[in-house]
Amino acid sequence: MAFAPSKGKKHGGEGGGGGRMDLNMTSLIDMFTCLLAFLLKSFSAEGALVTPSSGLELPKSVASERAKPGLTVEIGKNEVVVEGVTVATTEEFAKTDFQNLLKSPMYLDLDRRHKSALAMEQYGTKFEGEVIIQGDKDVPFSALYKVMFICARNDYGKMRLIVVSTAES
Amino acid sequence: MAFKPSERRKSEEGPEELDLTPYMNFVMILIPVIMQASEYIKLAMIPINLPPAQGPSIGGPTEQETPEETLDLAVAITSGGFTITAASARLPIIPLKDDDYDYEKLNQDLWKLKQQAQGKYPDDTKIVIASGQDVRYEVIVKAMDATREYKENNKSYMMFPDVSLSSGIT
Numbered sequence: 001m002a003f004a005p006s007k008g009k010k011h012g013g014e015g016g017g018g019g020r021m022d023l024n025m026t027s028l029i030d031m032f033t034c035l036l037a038f039l040l041k042s043f044s045a046e047g048a049l050v051t052p053s054s055g056l057e058l059p060k061s062v063a064s065e066r067a068k069p070g071l072t073v074e075i076g077k078n079e080v081v082v083e084g085v086t087v088a089t090t091e092e093f094a095k096t097d098f099q100n101l102l103k104s105p106m107y108l109d110l111d112r113r114h115k116s117a118l119a120m121e122q123y124g125t126k127f128e129g130e131v132i133i134q135g136d137k138d139v140p141f142s143a144l145y146k147v148m149f150i151c152a153r154n155d156y157g158k159m160r161l162i163v164v165s166t167a168e169s
Numbered sequence: 170m171a172f173k174p175s176e177r178r179k180s181e182e183g184p185e186e187l188d189l190t191p192y193m194n195f196v197m198i199l200i201p202v203i204m205q206a207s208e209y210i211k212l213a214m215i216p217i218n219l220p221p222a223q224g225p226s227i228g229g230p231t232e233q234e235t236p237e238e239t240l241d242l243a244v245a246i247t248s249g250g251f252t253i254t255a256a257s258a259r260l261p262i263i264p265l266k267d268d269d270y271d272y273e274k275l276n277q278d279l280w281k282l283k284q285q286a287q288g289k290y291p292d293d294t295k296i297v298i299a300s301g302q303d304v305r306y307e308v309i310v311k312a313m314d315a316t317r318e319y320k321e322n323n324k325s326y327m328m329f330p331d332v333s334l335s336s337g338i339t
Binding site for chain 2: 022025028029032035036039040042043050052058059060061062063064065066067068075094132135136137138139140141142144145148152157158159160161162163164165167
């Protein structure tokens with residue numbers, strides 16, 4: 001059965017097209033208000049000091065101490081990264097013995113960073129020796145321990161493991 | 170001279186609409202600012218230490234000095250489960266439960282130990298976690314959680330927050 005054509009357009013056109021139509025902003029404002037409320041809930045006055053690296057699945061913990069920035073070492077499933085620069089593959093790194101670690105690219109990189117940080121001390125920037133380790137939850141302990149070993153050998157003694165906090169605020 | 174009465178009221182029809190443009194501008198600026206400072210994933214950090222150096226100090230202890238008795242608490246993580254050692258004594262192994270580590274039992278055993286050791290030893294907040302080479306990082310973090318605090322009746326009690334990692338097991 002064919003329906004009768006709508007008369008809406010006809011009626012609408014009777015005004016001669018000279019009328020100004022206002023945009024209804026109510027729904028948009030409702031949406032923005034909801035979005036604002038949601039964002040304010042997750043707002044942090046200090047901002048995000050440490051950004052989780054993409055591709056890493058950090059382990060969960062009940063720890064609640066707030067993460068502070070520092071020299072970042074990431075131990076991913078495939079590679080070890082220092083401040084965004086890949087220094088080794090995780091598998092190879094976990095197998096390397098401690099003597100050869102002292103000649104590894106990661107050791108040399110941290111050594112260079114340590115020396116430049118010490119050189120900056122004359123300008124008043126104190127070397128704190130802080131390092132934050134972001135490890136994937138599935139990496140073996142041998143890889144973590146070797147990263148800690150290299151950090152300690154280069155005077156980066158204040159080590160912090162970054163985890164996803166499940167502590168109730 | 171008398172002025173002609175205003176015709177504004179007469180000519181306007183219907184209620185006056187609120188001008189929402191300034192509010193929209195404000196919200197459009199506020200949203201990116203808040204988005205930048207928002208935390209969608211709450212990150213935390215666990216401070217860790219390297220294990221303390223073993224062996225006698227330079228010169229060795231003199232005869233007058235009696236070495237203070239220490240707890241020397243350690244948890245070994247192996248593929249078979251957890252082993253707690255304290256004050257040179259080894260507790261029975263905590264075996265795997267349903268193919269996973271029994272963190273609850275570790276937590277309870279350490280709480281019993283904490284109650285006994287509280288105030289008796291100078292190192293009653295320290296623990297060394299020694300792990301096997303192939304143990305996953307997640308297991309170590311969960312073991313650290315089990316050693317850090319004990320919860321009972323919505324109250325949490327601090328146990329051994331000073332964690333050192335060691336690779337004593339090869």
